[in-house]
Amino acid sequence: MTRTFTYSDQQDTQIAFRPMHPDDLPQAVRLSKDLAWPHRQEDWTQMLGLGHGIVATTQDNAVIGTILWWTWGSQAASLGMIIVSPAWQGHGIGKQLMARARQALPGYTLHLNATSAGVPLYEKSGFRYLGVVEQHQGNVASVPLIPLPEGCRIRPAGAADLDALCAMDAAAKKMNRQHLIRALLSEGRGIIVDSETGILGFSFCRKFGWGQAAGPVVATSENSALAMLAYWAGICTGQFLRVDMPQNDVIATALDEWGLLRVGTVISMTTDPGDALSPAPGDATCFALCGQAYG
Numbered sequence: 001m002t003r004t005f006t007y008s009d010q011q012d013t014q015i016a017f018r019p020m021h022p023d024d025l026p027q028a029v030r031l032s033k034d035l036a037w038p039h040r041q042e043d044w045t046q047m048l049g050l051g052h053g054i055v056a057t058t059q060d061n062a063v064i065g066t067i068l069w070w071t072w073g074s075q076a077a078s079l080g081m082i083i084v085s086p087a088w089q090g091h092g093i094g095k096q097l098m099a100r101a102r103q104a105l106p107g108y109t110l111h112l113n114a115t116s117a118g119v120p121l122y123e124k125s126g127f128r129y130l131g132v133v134e135q136h137q138g139n140v141a142s143v144p145l146i147p148l149p150e151g152c153r154i155r156p157a158g159a160a161d162l163d164a165l166c167a168m169d170a171a172a173k174k175m176n177r178q179h180l181i182r183a184l185l186s187e188g189r190g191i192i193v194d195s196e197t198g199i200l201g202f203s204f205c206r207k208f209g210w211g212q213a214a215g216p217v218v219a220t221s222e223n224s225a226l227a228m229l230a231y232w233a234g235i236c237t238g239q240f241l242r243v244d245m246p247q248n249d250v251i252a253t254a255l256d257e258w259g260l261l262r263v264g265t266v267i268s269m270t271t272d273p274g275d276a277l278s279p280a281p282g283d284a285t286c287f288a289l290c291g292q293a294y295g
């Protein structure tokens with residue numbers, strides 16, 4: 001579908017909107033790099049592989065806008081990588097990308113993590129404030145051992161854990177992210193906090209952007225979450241590690257001490273604020289996101 005825009009050179013420019021293909025990824029990487037976002041082509045490839053996307057293109061097939069989304073079951077979806085090239089911002093392209101993504105997701109409750117630049121567009125698109133997500137990152141300095149209660153241990157996650165991890169993730173996030181958890185498990189870098197009474201938490205770490213990213217971190221207690229983050233930080237000592245986490249002072253203080261400083265925040269938004277998560281102590285809780293895009 002095309003739309004005619006009058007741009008500053010007063011030439012009419014046809015902007016087309018179409019599904020994103022793997023061939024578009026090099027241009028998409030350029031768009032995110034121009035914003036100083038860290039995503040590598042491998043990160044874009046994984047994101048498109050697990051979801052869907054639309055691009056806005058000019059007549060000569062230059063990609064000037066992107067939006068991706070991931071469906072989690074039949075009722076919830078996350079949107080991310082919503083970018084319009086700076087030269088084209090303010091011409092309604094972001095709004096068009098959002099409208100087309102929403103058309104593809106009828107009846108879904110939508111979630112996203114908004115930069116300050118994105119908030120006005122999302123508010124106008126019916127999204128409401130849910131909370132704040134902090135971005136912590138840096139080269140890991142030193143990490144103390146976080147003791148677990150008697151009888152608990154950290155062990156690698158394996159394929160046999162898939163159902164248990166999906167159930168715990170669904171309890172924490174109120175959505176079915178089975179294909180994401182399956183993909184993360186297949187990379188072989190998952191851990192579980194195990195106890196005599198069952199699994200108390202799980203977490204993954206993967207290559208992302210400028211180094212590694214730890215997340216999601218899902219656990220029934222802050223202590224288990226911290227122990228898993230300390231495990232990843234220990235493995236990544238001296239390397240770049242990123243953690244995107246819903247605000248939590250205890251975990252934020254620990255990350256700061258380990259050299260993972262808070263470098264920014266984004267706003268969690270949803271089309272159904274009734275969906276707000278307020279876990280009770282002992283409930284499965286998401287202490288770190290899989291990333292700002294996936295949630």
Ligand SMILES: CC(C)(COP(=O)(O)OP(=O)(O)OC[C@H]1O[C@@H](n2cnc3c(N)ncnc32)[C@H](O)[C@@H]1OP(=O)(O)O)[C@@H](O)C(=O)NCCC(=O)NCCS
Pocket residue numbers: 035081082083084085088089090091092093094095096113114115116117118120121124
């Ligand atoms: C956020 C972004 C995608 C918006 O794309 P865009 O094409 O410039 O947005 P649009 O022109 O479609 O504007 C959409 C609406 O938001 C409003 N809007 C956009 N930027 C605004 C701003 N800074 N302040 C107030 N309103 C704003 C527009 O007025 C418009 O509303 P209207 O149609 O009622 O006038 C674009 O600015 C961008 O790529 N920013 C950098 C990357 C980024 O931060 N993306 C968000 C990731 S969550």
